[in-house]
Amino acid sequence: xxxxxxxxxxxxxxxxxxxxxxxxxxxxxxxxxxxxxxxxxxxxxxxxxxxxxxxxxxxxxxxxxxxxxxxxxxxxxxxxxxxxxxxxxxxxxxxxxxxxxxxxxxxxxxxxxxxxxxxxxxxxxxxxxxxxxxxxxxxxxxxxxxxxxxxxxxxxxxxxxxxxxxxxxxxxxxxxxxxxxxxxxxxxxxxxxxxxxxxxxxxxxxxxxxxxxxxxxxxxxxxxxxxxxxxxxxxxxxxxxxxxxxxxxxxxxxxxxxxxxxxxxxxxxxxxxxxxxxxxxxxxxxxxxxxxxxxxxxxxxxxxxxxxxxxxxxxxxxxxxxxxxxxxxxxxxxxxxxxxxxxxxxxxxxxxxxxxxxxxxxxxxxxxxxxxxxxxxxxxxxxxxxxxxxxxxxxxxxxxxxxxxxxxxxxxx
Amino acid sequence: xxxxxxxxxxxxxxxxxxxxxxxxxxxxxxxxxxxxxxxxxxxxxxxxxxxxxxxxxxxxxxxxxxxxxxxxxxxxxxxxxxxxxxxxxxxxxxxxxxxxxxxxxxxxxxxxxxxxxxxxxxxxxxxxxxxxxxxxxxxxxxxxxxxxxxxxxxxxxxxxxxxxxxxxxxxxxxxxxxxxxxxxxxxxxxxxxxxxxxxxxxxxxxxxxxxxxxxxxxxxxxxxxxxxxxxxxxxxxxxxxxxxxxxxxxxxxxxxxxxxxxxxxxxxxxxxxxxxxxxxxxxxxxxxxxxxxxxxxxxxxxxxxxxxxxxxxxxxxxxxxxxxxxxxxxxxxxxxxxxxxxxxxxxxxxxxxxxxxxxxxxxxxxxxxxxxxxxxxxxxxxxxxxxxxxxxxxxxxxxxxxxxxxxxxxxxx
DNA sequence: AAGGTTTGTAAAGAAGGTTTACAAAAACTT
DNA sequence: AAGTTTTTGTAAACCTTCTTTACAAACCTT
Numbered sequence: 001x002x003x004x005x006x007x008x009x010x011x012x013x014x015x016x017x018x019x020x021x022x023x024x025x026x027x028x029x030x031x032x033x034x035x036x037x038x039x040x041x042x043x044x045x046x047x048x049x050x051x052x053x054x055x056x057x058x059x060x061x062x063x064x065x066x067x068x069x070x071x072x073x074x075x076x077x078x079x080x081x082x083x084x085x086x087x088x089x090x091x092x093x094x095x096x097x098x099x100x101x102x103x104x105x106x107x108x109x110x111x112x113x114x115x116x117x118x119x120x121x122x123x124x125x126x127x128x129x130x131x132x133x134x135x136x137x138x139x140x141x142x143x144x145x146x147x148x149x150x151x152x153x154x155x156x157x158x159x160x161x162x163x164x165x166x167x168x169x170x171x172x173x174x175x176x177x178x179x180x181x182x183x184x185x186x187x188x189x190x191x192x193x194x195x196x197x198x199x200x201x202x203x204x205x206x207x208x209x210x211x212x213x214x215x216x217x218x219x220x221x222x223x224x225x226x227x228x229x230x231x232x233x234x235x236x237x238x239x240x241x242x243x244x245x246x247x248x249x250x251x252x253x254x255x256x257x258x259x260x261x262x263x264x265x266x267x268x269x270x271x272x273x274x275x276x277x278x279x280x281x282x283x284x285x286x287x288x289x290x291x292x293x294x295x296x297x298x299x300x301x302x303x304x305x306x307x308x309x310x311x312x313x314x315x316x317x318x319x320x321x322x323x324x325x326x327x328x329x330x331x332x333x334x335x336x337x338x339x340x341x342x343x344x345x346x347x348x349x350x351x352x353x354x355x356x357x358x359x360x361x362x363x364x365x366x367x368x369x370x371x372x373x374x375x376x377x378x379x380x381x382x383x384x385x386x387x388x389x390x391x392x393x394x395x396x397x398x399x400x401x402x403x404x405x406x407x408x409x410x411x412x413x
Numbered sequence: 414x415x416x417x418x419x420x421x422x423x424x425x426x427x428x429x430x431x432x433x434x435x436x437x438x439x440x441x442x443x444x445x446x447x448x449x450x451x452x453x454x455x456x457x458x459x460x461x462x463x464x465x466x467x468x469x470x471x472x473x474x475x476x477x478x479x480x481x482x483x484x485x486x487x488x489x490x491x492x493x494x495x496x497x498x499x500x501x502x503x504x505x506x507x508x509x510x511x512x513x514x515x516x517x518x519x520x521x522x523x524x525x526x527x528x529x530x531x532x533x534x535x536x537x538x539x540x541x542x543x544x545x546x547x548x549x550x551x552x553x554x555x556x557x558x559x560x561x562x563x564x565x566x567x568x569x570x571x572x573x574x575x576x577x578x579x580x581x582x583x584x585x586x587x588x589x590x591x592x593x594x595x596x597x598x599x600x601x602x603x604x605x606x607x608x609x610x611x612x613x614x615x616x617x618x619x620x621x622x623x624x625x626x627x628x629x630x631x632x633x634x635x636x637x638x639x640x641x642x643x644x645x646x647x648x649x650x651x652x653x654x655x656x657x658x659x660x661x662x663x664x665x666x667x668x669x670x671x672x673x674x675x676x677x678x679x680x681x682x683x684x685x686x687x688x689x690x691x692x693x694x695x696x697x698x699x700x701x702x703x704x705x706x707x708x709x710x711x712x713x714x715x716x717x718x719x720x721x722x723x724x725x726x727x728x729x730x731x732x733x734x735x736x737x738x739x740x741x742x743x744x745x746x747x748x749x750x751x752x753x754x755x756x757x758x759x760x761x762x763x764x765x766x767x768x769x770x771x772x773x774x775x776x777x778x779x780x781x782x783x784x785x786x787x788x789x790x791x792x793x794x795x796x797x798x799x800x801x802x803x804x805x806x807x808x809x810x811x812x813x814x815x816x817x818x819x820x821x822x823x824x825x826x
Numbered sequence: 827a828a829g830g831t832t833t834g835t836a837a838a839g840a841a842g843g844t845t846t847a848c849a850a851a852a853a854c855t856t
Numbered sequence: 857a858a859g860t861t862t863t864t865g866t867a868a869a870c871c872t873t874c875t876t877t878a879c880a881a882a883c884c885t886t
Contacts, residue, residue, distance in 0.1 A: 162771065239739050240741075243644070245772060260770075326650070326653060326656040326658070357673075
């Protein structure tokens with residue numbers, strides 16, 4: 001039961017290595033000397049941690065011309081030429097694989113796409129095939145694979161629990177099965193969580209720098225109302241990975257039937273699909289959000305009435321999120337706002353009126369700038385980084401059925 | 414800017430000391446040998462950590478007869494006879510001070526109560542006076558003081574931001590001022606957060622053992638709808654300490670005016686005060702929840718109609734909380750359920766119907782068993798424990814305006 | 827009383843971080 | 857152009873901490 005742990009002194013070294021990775025993730029490339037300044041760890045220690053990471057293909061050195069007195073620094077960055085990771089996105093219709101450097105930059109030319117298979121077995125083989133294709137294309141080491149998928153995921157067991165849209169993954173441990181087959185680390189993430197991680201690490205640095213943001217919410221208002229919450233620098237999962245199920249708050253008494261089995265859930269009236277449904281009802285045929293955007297922009301269709309119906313519910317959703325999580329930003333993923341430039345501003349106004357002033361004042365609502373592919377990649381990179389320190393208290397912490405062991409969280413200033 | 418940190422090797426020792434404290438907090442008294450088994454840390458290391466904590470008056474040794482072969486173990490427990498902490502609860506009407514051991518057990522005979530003063534200055538002097546009374550009564554060392562107070566608190570700056578009910582604390586740093594005057598560590602906590610901590614550490618072990626519970630929600634439905642959320646073992650604060658403002662979700666369009674300035678907030682229709690307001694309206698005079706409970710129990714008053722109005726809103730609140738935080742338990746603090754034994758069951762039923770099934774199935778809704786006094790005490794103990802490791806990532810983490818320093822989280826299994 | 831078992835500590839050894847010293851590489855100065 | 861200054865990165869000695877090993881203490885069983 002005690003599970004003989006490895007020697008404790010090693011912990012410090014592991015923590016230092018993780019700190020080095022985190023600095024590069026947050027601030028981009030820098031030299032060893034920069035790290036000693038940032039982390040307050042002495043130079044020789046940084047050197048040792050760095051060389052260990054270089055050996056493990058997590059980092060790479062490069063020269064960069066930069067003027068200034070003194071010996072020029074050897075710059076370090078997250079590995080992009082010596083190593084890569086793979087991101088796998090599973091959606092209802094199709095899947096795609098893409099490779100990326102450890103800095104999270106996608107290598108778009110490596111994209112590989114296929115229809116979501118009908119059975120779990122063929123999913124595995126399809127993924128393996130695509131993996132070989134993507135992986136062997138470049139002569140670099142592949143360190144891991146991250147999987148972004150819809151539905152409910154048990155992070156501790158790394159198993160899919162319930163995915164209405166991709167039922168073949170239910171009860172399956174895709175990550176574990178692929179780890180065995182491919183021989184590299186694989187992790188699964190709920191897609192909203194993956195977007196959160198992506199935003200955390202690789203968020204649009206131009207429009208406001210979300211890197212290292214510790215409290216924000218990612219709202220996916222596409223096919224449903226998905227949400228990922230970053231709270232205190234960690235993805236909020238709750239007791240069983242279900243936290244953030246905003247979409248199924250009761251909203252319309254005896255409203256439209258929801259996929260969850262209840263009626264009038266918030267997501268039946270406040271997402272792209274809800275808008276599409278309303279429009280479909282009116283025009284008498286099934287129409288999707290993409291087509292709606294297209295027809296509206298070409299002036300062939302007007303959906304003002306439907307927008308007017310959806311908007312208050314959406315602003316309620318955002319208002320709730322701000323009051324309950326007190327994020328410094330809310331990122332919104334959805335096509336709805338492509339309909340009209342002023343729509344987003346109308347949403348902001350409506351939300352402001354609904355929300356407790358101090359929480360709203362502290363929060364910026366913006367459109368998201370990350371993709372699920374980036375999310376999948378961010379997931380595996382997060383995993384690899386956290387794996388440097390055993391027992392780290394992150395999203396992928398191993399099963400802690402008995403909370404026997406006290407954990408200590410530490411850093412330096 | 415680099416802020417020269419103390420030597421890094423010391424970090425391990427500090428983490429070990431914190432681990433020892435955590436084990437005792439979670440599992441109660443045990444011997445050094447038990448700790449080596451629980452923590453997987455070797456015996457000499459445990460011994461050193463323990464003796465350091467003994468010197469710091471955080472622990473104490475005691476003998477206990479227990480049969481079994483072998484040399485009898487020297488039991489260790491959180492200090493109760495050699496040290497104490499003080500809890501201060503500030504409420505709208507009055508304040509009380511109480512002392513407790515480091516195990517969180519209140520020493521009821523030490524209770525000291527006074528009316529909440531009208532000025533901040535007199536609050537300070539009142540507290541100091543009461544502190545001396547409580548503190549000098551016993552010949553033990555006082556290690557710190559925890560303050561539970563309503564309103565909004567900036568944890569990093571340890572300053573009261575906005576407290577409608579106790580406005581004299583607005584903008585004041587009571588903790589810092591008392592630290593200077595008293596010469597011991599003082600911390601402030603928002604009262605719902607304090608209840609969370611209390612439940613986390615000292616929760617009713619009889620009825621289901623909430624000790625060490627890592628994901629739960631504490632709902633205070635007394636004078637408003639206060640909430641504290643424990644997520645992943647940490648109190649959820651959000652970006653500026655406002656997380657969990659459930660009470661001000663918009664609920665009734667153009668409803669009754671709320672203290673926050675808006676109309677129809679959830680807390681205007683779903684707490685003890687809301688019930689009392691409804692009853693007051695009907696009977697034509699102002700009546701409080703205590704009197705309502707009293708009159709109802711004696712059969713002089715029936716409030717079924719008002720209950721029927723309040724209950725759906727309350728069940729919506731709980732439903733939202735379960736969907737959004739996925740807690741394993743929801744603790745409810747309030748007098749309302751003293752009205753009728755069946756009331757609580759009715760609430761459960763209504764909530765079940767409203768909530769996403771898997772999240773509801775994983776969650777138990779129970780009445781809370783902790784007090785604000787315990788919360789204040791739990792707060793200072795949490796602070797003292799976390800202070801063992803500098804830079805620990807807890808509720809009382811110091812200001813990290815620039816996220817310059819990467820933190821590593823670690824433990825052992 | 828002897829043997830067995832568990833507990834707790836002391837001493838030696840190992841691992842890691844820090845301090846000190848120094849070489850390397852570029853820009854600035856004379 | 858040569859020397860000086862500044863910054864970077866590593867090597868060696870030292871210190872702290874944890875671990876391994878050994879052992880004494882205390883109690884139970886036979």
